Amino acid sequence: MADEQLSRVFAALADPIRRDIVARLAAGDAGVGELAAPYDVSVQAVSKHLKVLEDSGLVTRSRDAQRRPCHLEAEVFDLMTKWIERYRREAEERFQRLDTVLARMGAEDDQQEATDHNQEGTAS
Amino acid sequence: MADEQLSRVFAALADPIRRDIVARLAAGDAGVGELAAPYDVSVQAVSKHLKVLEDSGLVTRSRDAQRRPCHLEAEVFDLMTKWIERYRREAEERFQRLDTVLARMGAEDDQQEATDHNQEGTAS
C-alpha cells in the first residue's frame, strides 16, 4: 500500500537530524562521513538515519569507490503534499460552507427582526 | 522552537490510525467514541492517539457535557508544507542548474575543450 510508504516518509521526517540531513541533501549529494560531521553522534548513528531515509524512498544511494553518496529524491515529497492538501482543502471547504450557513442565518435573523418574515427550518 | 512542533506533527501523521482520524475530522468534528468506533482497538488507545494529535497542535478539543469534541486545526498543515516546499524547490533549482551545466559542458565538448574546468559544485 501507499499508506505504508506514507507512514515511513512521515516517520522519517519526524526526527530533527533526519530533517537536517534532507535539508543538506537538497543542496547537493554527500557521503555518510560528510553528513555525519556536523553532529556529535557517531557515524554509525547517522548511517542508521540514512537507512531510515532510504527505506522511506526519500534518498537513494550509489557507489563511488568506498563511498556511498546519498541523493535526495524530491518527488517523494509529493506523496505527503498530496495527502495534506487533500484534507486541508476538505476542511477549508467545510469551513466555508459553515461560514456561508452562519452568514445566511445572520442575514435571515436581520430580516426576521426587520420584516418579521416566516419560519426557518435549517438543516442538521 | 518550531522545530519541536514540526517533529511532533510529522510524528503524529506517521501513524495510519492517526492519519485516518485526521481525515475523518476534516469532514467534521467528532467525539472520542465516534472516532474509535471504526477500529478494533480500545477506546483508550484512540484517546491516546488523540492526545498525540492534540500535543502536535493538529487537533483542539472543547467540552460539551461529558463529550470532548475534537476539531481539526488545518492551519498546522502549513508548517509542514512550508518546510517541504522549501527544500523541494531548492532541490529542483539545483537539478535545473545541473542540467544547465551539463548542457553547457556538452556544447563546450563539441567545441573541443578550449577552456579549463574550475567549478565542481561544492557549495558550502
Added chain:
DNA sequence: GGTCTATTCAACCTGTTGGTTGAACGAGGA
C-alpha cells in the same frame, strides 16, 4: 601484501510508543 579510509554489521542499553485491562471521574437521566 599491508594499511588507511569510508561504511556497515552485530550486540547491547535505554527511553518511547502503541497496545492492553481495570478503575476512576463527571455530567445527565431514572
Added chain:
DNA sequence: TCCTCGTTCAACCAACAGGTTGAATAGACC
C-alpha cells in the same frame, strides 16, 4: 440518590527507535 455513558488515568507489557562500542567489509594507496 443510583445508574449509565463518555472519557481519562494508572499500571503494565512487548516492540521499536536512537544511541553506543567493537568488529567486519570493501576499495584505494604504498
